[in-house]
Amino acid sequence: MTQAGRPAVAGAPAINLPVFGAIVLALYASGLAGPVINVLSILVLLSRVLQSLVHVSHVQTDAFVAVRFGLLCVQLISFAALIGFVVRHAMQP
Numbered sequence: 001m002t003q004a005g006r007p008a009v010a011g012a013p014a015i016n017l018p019v020f021g022a023i024v025l026a027l028y029a030s031g032l033a034g035p036v037i038n039v040l041s042i043l044v045l046l047s048r049v050l051q052s053l054v055h056v057s058h059v060q061t062d063a064f065v066a067v068r069f070g071l072l073c074v075q076l077i078s079f080a081a082l083i084g085f086v087v088r089h090a091m092q093p
Contacts, residue, residue, distance in 0.1 A: 024041070055068055
C-alpha cells in the first residue's frame with residue numbers, strides 16, 4: 001500500500017520504458033529523424049527522470065502525486081506524437 005492507503009502497482013516506474021524502446025525502434029526502422037522527434041524523445045526521458053525523482057525524494061502527498069501525474073501526461077502525449085509520426089510515415093505511398 002502507498003502512504004495514502006491506496007494500492008501500489010508493482011513495477012509501475014518501469015512500465016513505460018519498454019513502450020518508449022519500442023517507439024524508438026520503430027522510429028529507427030522507419031528512418032525518421034529530426035528536431036521535433038529529438039525534442040519529443042528528450043521530453044520523454046526528462047519527464048521520466050523527474051517523475052522518478054519526485055517519487056523517491058518526497059512524502060507522497062496529493063500535491064506530489066499531481067506533479068507525478070503531470071509528468072506522466074507529458075510522457076504519454078509525447079508517446080502519442082511519436083507514434084503519430086511513425087504511422088503517418090508508414091501510410092505514405
